[in-house]
Amino acid sequence: MQTEMKQFWGLIENGLVDWLSSDTYFLLKRILTVIFPLVWLSAMAELVVKGCLTSNGYYYQTLGVKNWLPGLSVWRTFFQLLQQIPAHLIAIMGCYVTAEWVSRFSGDHKRWVGITAVAGYLMLNTSSLSGSNATFYGASLGYKGLFLAVMVGYFVGWIIRLANHRTDSITTQNTIRGWALGMVILFAGIGLLVREFVTTGLVNVFYRFLTYPFQSTTKLLAMLGESLLNGFYWLIGLNGPLAINNNDVVSSLENFAYVITHDSLKNLPYPVTFHTVVDTFATFGGPGMTLGLIIAILLASDDHHERRITWLSLVPGLGNLNLPLLVGIPVVLNPVYGIPFLLAPLASIGIAFGLLKLGWLVPVVYPLYNAIPGPFQGFFGSGGHLSGLIVGLICLLVSVAIYYPFVKWNARLQGRIEERRSE
Amino acid sequence: MIKKRYGWWLLLFGLCVLLFLPGYLTLSKQTEAFKTSKKTYMAPLIMVPGSSATPNRYDGLVTELNKKTTVKHSLLRVLVKTDGQLKFSGKIRARDPQPIIVVGFENSADGEQNIYQQAKWFNIAFKRLQSVYQFNHFSALGHSNGGLILTLFMEENLSKYNVTADRLMAIGSPFNMEEKDRNVKTGMYNTLYKQRLYLPSSLTVYSVAGGTSLKSDGIVPDSSVALGRNVFQGSVKHYTEITVTGSTSNHADLPENPQIIKLMEQYLLTGKPKSSSKPN
Numbered sequence: 160m161q162t163e164m165k166q167f168w169g170l171i172e173n174g175l176v177d178w179l180s181s182d183t184y185f186l187l188k189r190i191l192t193v194i195f196p197l198v199w200l201s202a203m204a205e206l207v208v209k210g211c212l213t214s215n216g217y218y219y220q221t222l223g224v225k226n227w228l229p230g231l232s233v234w235r236t237f238f239q240l241l242q243q244i245p246a247h248l249i250a251i252m253g254c255y256v257t258a259e260w261v262s263r264f265s266g267d268h269k270r271w272v273g274i275t276a277v278a279g280y281l282m283l284n285t286s287s288l289s290g291s292n293a294t295f296y297g298a299s300l301g302y303k304g305l306f307l308a309v310m311v312g313y314f315v316g317w318i319i320r321l322a323n324h325r326t327d328s329i330t331t332q333n334t335i336r337g338w339a340l341g342m343v344i345l346f347a348g349i350g351l352l353v354r355e356f357v358t359t360g361l362v363n364v365f366y367r368f369l370t371y372p373f374q375s376t377t378k379l380l381a382m383l384g385e386s387l388l389n390g391f392y393w394l395i396g397l398n399g400p401l402a403i404n405n406n407d408v409v410s411s412l413e414n415f416a417y418v419i420t421h422d423s424l425k426n427l428p429y430p431v432t433f434h435t436v437v438d439t440f441a442t443f444g445g446p447g448m449t450l451g452l453i454i455a456i457l458l459a460s461d462d463h464h465e466r467r468i469t470w471l472s473l474v475p476g477l478g479n480l481n482l483p484l485l486v487g488i489p490v491v492l493n494p495v496y497g498i499p500f501l502l503a504p505l506a507s508i509g510i511a512f513g514l515l516k517l518g519w520l521v522p523v524v525y526p527l528y529n530a531i532p533g534p535f536q537g538f539f540g541s542g543g544h545l546s547g548l549i550v551g552l553i554c555l556l557v558s559v560a561i562y563y564p565f566v567k568w569n570a571r572l573q574g575r576i577e578e579r580r581s582e
Numbered sequence: 583m584i585k586k587r588y589g590w591w592l593l594l595f596g597l598c599v600l601l602f603l604p605g606y607l608t609l610s611k612q613t614e615a616f617k618t619s620k621k622t623y624m625a626p627l628i629m630v631p632g633s634s635a636t637p638n639r640y641d642g643l644v645t646e647l648n649k650k651t652t653v654k655h656s657l658l659r660v661l662v663k664t665d666g667q668l669k670f671s672g673k674i675r676a677r678d679p680q681p682i683i684v685v686g687f688e689n690s691a692d693g694e695q696n697i698y699q700q701a702k703w704f705n706i707a708f709k710r711l712q713s714v715y716q717f718n719h720f721s722a723l724g725h726s727n728g729g730l731i732l733t734l735f736m737e738e739n740l741s742k743y744n745v746t747a748d749r750l751m752a753i754g755s756p757f758n759m760e761e762k763d764r765n766v767k768t769g770m771y772n773t774l775y776k777q778r779l780y781l782p783s784s785l786t787v788y789s790v791a792g793g794t795s796l797k798s799d800g801i802v803p804d805s806s807v808a809l810g811r812n813v814f815q816g817s818v819k820h821y822t823e824i825t826v827t828g829s830t831s832n833h834a835d836l837p838e839n840p841q842i843i844k845l846m847e848q849y850l851l852t853g854k855p856k857s858s859s860k861p862n
Contacts, residue, residue, distance in 0.1 A: 220612060221604035419617050419718055422744055457590070473594075477601060525616045532601050539605050542613045 175494055176572060180579040184492065186260050190253050190309065191489045195468075197245040197252065198302065199483040202475040204242035210478050210530030212238060217528035247297055250304035254280045254312040261316030264323075268335055275339040276315035279346035280308050283353055284360035299362035302482060303398045307362055315342055369397065377431050379512050383505055386437055390501045393446050396491050410434070414524045424521050424541065431515045435522040439540060439547075440511035440554050441504035443533025445481030448503035450533050451558025452496065452566075453484065458559070459566045462573065478530035495569045496562075503558040510554055511537075520546045617744055623677070624717045625748065627655070627850055629684045630704065631837075632726025632754075633696075637661050637671070637686035643837055644682050650843075651851055656681045660711070662703040663688045668710055680721075680852045683711060694759065694770050697727050701734035708735065712743055721749040721850050725837050726802070729755025729789075730770065733813065736785070737777035751788045751850055753836045754799055756806040757813055762797070764805035771809055778817040785818040788849055790842055792831040801833035 178184055210216040211224055212235040218224065225231060258276030259269040284299040298304075322338045323331060353361050369392065376382055392398070410429040417428055429435075444450025453476050456469045468487035475483055490496040514520035523540030531539055534555045537547030605612075631639040637659035644657045656675035660668055660683060674681040685707045687700050724732040729752030736747055758764065758771040767775075791807040792799030804825075814821040830839045 217605060221608045415616075416622065419622075419744055457594075477597075525613060531605065532598065535602055535605060539609065539612075543606075543609045 172572065172575075176575050176579060178494070179572065180576045185580075186257065187309075187492055188489065189260065190256050191486045191491065193256050194249050194252050194305075195483065195487050197249050198486045199471060199475075201242050201246040201249075201301075202480045202483050204238045204245075206475050206478040206480055206530055208235060208238045208242055210528075213529070215526070215528055217531045220528055243297065246302070247300040249302050250280065250300050250308035251277050253305045254308035257309045257312030258316035261313050262320045264320075264335075268331065271335050271339055272316055272319050273312075275319070275342050276312040278343050279315055280304075280311040282343075282346040282350035283307070283311070284362055285350060285354060286360060287354040287358050296360045296363065299360045303366070304362045306396050307365060309396075311346075318342065366398070376433055377429070379508070382433060382437055382508050382512065385433075386441060386504045386508055387501055390447055390504060393485065394491060394493075394497045394500060411524075411526075414522070415526070418524045418542075424524060424544070427522060427524065430522045431512060435515060436508055436511045437504070439523045439527070439536045440550065441507040442479060443507075443536075443551075443555055443558065444476040445479050445484075446504070447481070447485075447490070447500040448507060448533075448554070448558040448561075449481040449484050449490070449500070450476055451503050451555060452488075452490070452499070452562045454555075454559045455562035455566045456488075459563055460570060462570060477532045479533055480530075495565055495572060499558075499562045499565045503561045506557050506561060507554040510557065511550060514546075514550055520550050523547070622716065622718045623679060624715060625680055625719045625721065625852070626674075626711070626715065626717055627680055627682045628708075628711075628720055628722045628732075629682060630722070630724045630728030630731050631684065631686055631690075632724075632728050633690050633692040635686060635690060635725075637684045639686065640682070640684050640837065643843070646838075646843060647682075647846065647851065650847055653679065653852070655851070658683045660685045660707045661688060662686070662707050666703065666706050668707055674715065692727065694768070697730050697770065698734065698773075700727070701731045701738065704731050704735050705739045708739070708743075712745060718744055719746045719748050721751075722747065723751045723753070723846065723850060724755060725753045726755060726833065729753065729810075730757070730774070733757075733774055733781075736782060737774070737780045740782060741780060747782045747785045749786045749788070749850055751790065751846065752810065753790045753842060754792050754802050754807060754833050755789065755810065756802040757810040758803075758806040760801070760803065761806060762803045764809060771813075774813045778813050781814065781817040783817070783819060786820040786822075786849075787814045787818050788822045788824060788845065789814070790836070790845060791823070791825045792833060792836045792839070793825050793827040794832045799831060799833040799836065 208216075211218040211222075212231065213219060214225075216224075228234065254276050255273040259273040262269055262272040264272060281295065281300075284296055284304065285293045286296045319335060319338045319342070323334050353364075357364050376385070410432045411434050414427050414429050414432075414435075418424060441448060444453060453469050453473055456465055460466055460469075465488060468484065472481065472484035472487060475481065485491050488496065490500055511520065515522055520537070521541040521544040523537060525540050525542055527536055527540045534551035535548065537551040538544065539547075541547040629640050631637075641657070644655060648654050654675075656678045657672045658674050658681060659671045661671075662668055662685065674683075685704055687703055689696065690700070722732045724730070729750075732750060733752070733755075736750070740747060756770075757774060758766075759768045761768050761771075787810075789807060789810045791802075791804055793804070794800045797804055808823065811821060811823065824845065826836070826839055826841045828839075828841070830836075831841075836842055
């Protein structure tokens with residue numbers, strides 16, 4: 160029995176090493192490495208905008224930023240530029256790098272392929288709201304569009320490589336140009352079709368489809384299921400549709416109205432909702448409780464690269480923005496970190512749900528400001544109830560404990576991956 | 583390894599405390615701000631008539647007001663008996679954004695001591711109304727002593743509720759009773775003035791005086807109404823004084839005065855006035 164288990168485990172490890180040292184994963188890592196600086200800069204600026212410069216930001220309210228910072232709106236615009244422009248380059252860079260790499264050309268040739276793919280991707284995502292002008296829908300160009308952008312890049316790179324396969328080097332340049340032109344015309348045609356059916360580009364249709372299973376709920380199983388699916392979307396490089404702190408608007412408002420009129424947190428109409436459980440206790444550091452991963456890496460990892468990325472991701476992580484960590488480590492498409500990424504929120508949901516049902520935890524009723532450090536959400540959202548803080552810290556500790564062995568395991572596998580790639 | 587990185591962990595812990603502190607130190611202020619920022623759908627207009635009037639005093643006025651606004655206001659009358667019991671008549675329509683509630687008193691006699699007592703009775707009625715209808719903001723209109731009762735209530739009891747007062751219109755209210763000499767201060771004025779800082783700072787006050795002569799509306803001297811300014815200015819958000827003359831501007835007729843009805847529509851009612859047939 161024990162040897163069978165060992166064999167089985169060996170198979171799993173081999174499979175993981177195969178995947179993590181494969182060419183496809185290497186390409187994906189390359190893409191993520193290229194976009195990391197953009198993601199990081201954008202996240203840092205987003206933290207400043209959301210937390211310090213807008214009226215529902217935690218630091219804006221608690222530090223009274225409005226009272227002492229001159230030219231508030233100018234600062235806001237400045238940081239929004241730093242946030243949005245790099246973010247809008249993410250999908251484009253992903254598309255470009257993929258097409259270049261898949262085509263396996265060099266020099267000008269590969270640049271041609273990359274530019275063709277970017278043009279193709281942009282054509283799929285124009286907004287028809289402004290008539291016949293081709294304007295872009297900003298969000299589609301960000302991380303949200305990365306998945307589709309990589310697909311387009313892959314397709315373009317692959318087709319042009321295939322077309323060029325049998326030609327000799329003298330005709331290569333003309334062949335590539337010809338095919339590039341053909342591709343651009345093809346995507347313009349598809350883009351035209353997309354505009355006929357949707358006003359905001361293909362990425363948004365895709366997301367409308369993805370968000371379909373997400374419904375507001377008060378049932379434990381549904382919460383666990385939605386959290387799992389959301390985590391899974393993030394892992395395969397899609398923006399999970401569950402926005403932090405923005406769920407269950409109606410029941411949250413009713414809870415809030417109850418507190419205002421009764422001045423008491425007892426007998427709330429909806430003590431257990433997606434908001435009081437998942438939003439509040441299962442999103443520390445962002446989706447996947449990645450604040451736990453940050454602490455686990457700082458505790459257990461000796462990998463220089465991993466530690467550097469983690470330190471860089473700490474500040475955005477304290478504002479519940481974890482894209483730098485997901486892209487930098489990477490957690491995306493990495494099954495080793497994928498498992499705890501899915502499990503850690505489930506543990507927190509279980510803890511918070513159980514304690515709320517038992518009445519030992521005071522639910523969050525006050526609106527949560529943006530960028531409150533995750534473990535403090537339960538405390539501030541309940542108007543300063545100690546149970547919120549204690550449960551917050553318990554959930555954090557549990558998530559660290561869940562991530563810890565996987566950090567160790569990852570370090571062991573990395574050694575094998577390097578061996579494999581150097582062979 | 584942990585020992586080696588002791589400094590870093592200390593830094594991390596310090597950072598967490600640093601991020602926690604601003605929220606912790608401003609917690610009660612934030613919570614309070616949340617509570618007052620969210621307003622309920624219903625915000626009644628509470629009317630208190632002057633002495634010797636029953637809760638039916640404003641039936642005609644409400645009918646008149648309803649003719650002029652697109653949203654109809656339902657009417658609830660509350661009579662507070664001398665033993666503190668409440669008698670209701672009329673009713674509030676479901677989802678009425680601004681019902682009108684008239685609070686009258688079994689003992690509605692004039693006199694300073696009576697007014698203090700009526701303010702206490704009003705508090706009993708308000709407590710019940712608020713717990714039944716769950717509103718967290720309201721406007722009020724008081725005629726004559728009714729204005730004094732409302733002012734006393736706002737100074738002495740309103741802070742006990744999680745309720746804010748939006749607007750108060752006092753019509754012909756004698757803040758210095760019937761005293762004609764503004765240098766002679768009555769006990770009522772002194773009480774109102776002494777407690778003025780307890781008035782809600784978000785309140786907007788309109789004090790309307792009637793003028794049948796250059797000195798009074800027939801009963802209440804101008805100077806007594808005007809002393810309201812000393813009570814309200816600086817304690818509330820806005821204070822506006824208006825004097826209405828012409829026919830029906832004697833003290834008793836003021837609530838039916840067409841000019842004053844227009845002021846009520848303009849300043850107290852939330853329903854849009856029916857549009858006039860032709861724009862100018």
